[in-house]
Amino acid sequence: MPLLSAKNRKLRYSIIVTQTRAWVAVSLCWLLSTLTGLVPMLGWHREHTTGNLSMASDDSITCQFTAVISMDYMVYFNFFGWVVVPLAIMIALYVQIFRVIRKQLNMRAEATCDTSKYLNKELKLAKSLALIVFLFVLCWLPLHIMNSILFFCPKCTVPKSIMYMGIFMSHVNSALNPLVYAFRIQRFRATLVQMANRYMLCKPTETSPCTNQPSPPALSEKTPVHP
Numbered sequence: 001m002p003l004l005s006a007k008n009r010k011l012r013y014s015i016i017v018t019q020t021r022a023w024v025a026v027s028l029c030w031l032l033s034t035l036t037g038l039v040p041m042l043g044w045h046r047e048h049t050t051g052n053l054s055m056a057s058d059d060s061i062t063c064q065f066t067a068v069i070s071m072d073y074m075v076y077f078n079f080f081g082w083v084v085v086p087l088a089i090m091i092a093l094y095v096q097i098f099r100v101i102r103k104q105l106n107m108r109a110e111a112t113c114d115t116s117k118y119l120n121k122e123l124k125l126a127k128s129l130a131l132i133v134f135l136f137v138l139c140w141l142p143l144h145i146m147n148s149i150l151f152f153c154p155k156c157t158v159p160k161s162i163m164y165m166g167i168f169m170s171h172v173n174s175a176l177n178p179l180v181y182a183f184r185i186q187r188f189r190a191t192l193v194q195m196a197n198r199y200m201l202c203k204p205t206e207t208s209p210c211t212n213q214p215s216p217p218a219l220s221e222k223t224p225v226h227p
Contacts, residue, residue, distance in 0.1 A: 037083065044073045071151040079144040091135055097126050128184035132177055139173035142166040 016170070045068055101123045143166035146158050183186040197203040 039077065040069055040073060044070065044077070046070050071147060074147050075144075075151045079148065083140065083144060087133075087137065094126065094130050094133070098123075098130075101126065125185070128180065131184065132180055135176050135180065136173055139176070141167045143170050 101119055104119050105123065143163075146163055146166055149156055149157060178192070182192050183189065
């Protein structure tokens with residue numbers, strides 16, 4: 001029964017998760033993110049932005065973020081609405097995923113080698129995605145917590161050095177995700193190395209853009225050996 005259940009999930013996944021549906025899901029995520037980012041431009045911002053102007057005669061802009069973006073948007077909409085709620089949902093989903101996979105792995109006696117290999121692969125992928133979520137929390141929560149403190153406690157102050165560190169960590173998160181993919185997912189790492197060799201080190205697998213000489217055959221190809 002567990003063996004049939006694992007096979008049925010694998011078959012159902014291949015039927016449901018098609019390339020077209022994956023592209024649609026990614027496009028919807030980007031569209032939703034774009035609309036969410038446009039919310040301040042559509043009206044949820046500070047109307048009086050005189051604090052964003054310097055005292056120079058030409059009224060040059062000093063570009064103060066907090067003088068334009070309202071903190072209620074940053075706390076209620078950005079943090080509570082688009083960080084806390086999705087994060088709670090993702091944690092609940094990952095707990096359920098790990099619980100199901102662990103349950104299936106504990107039934108190795110009734111599972112074939114292929115099924116066990118498939119479940120281990122799914123477990124490794126789930127751990128990689130959970131690590132990405134953990135790094136997101138580690139990098140973004142400090143800045144959101146500081147914004148919440150300043151919003152709910154106007155008399156409180158946060159040192160600029162700590163605030164700048166929180167902003168820096170939020171930007172570092174974008175650079176950590178490719179590294180996690182590269183170290184945890186073998187296929188992504190192989191593709192990344194191949195792109196680096198081809199476009200940065202000028203060492204393509206087929207025809208070199210730097211020279212007119214073809215590169216040697218790949219290791220997976222069988223090269224005839226002449227006596």
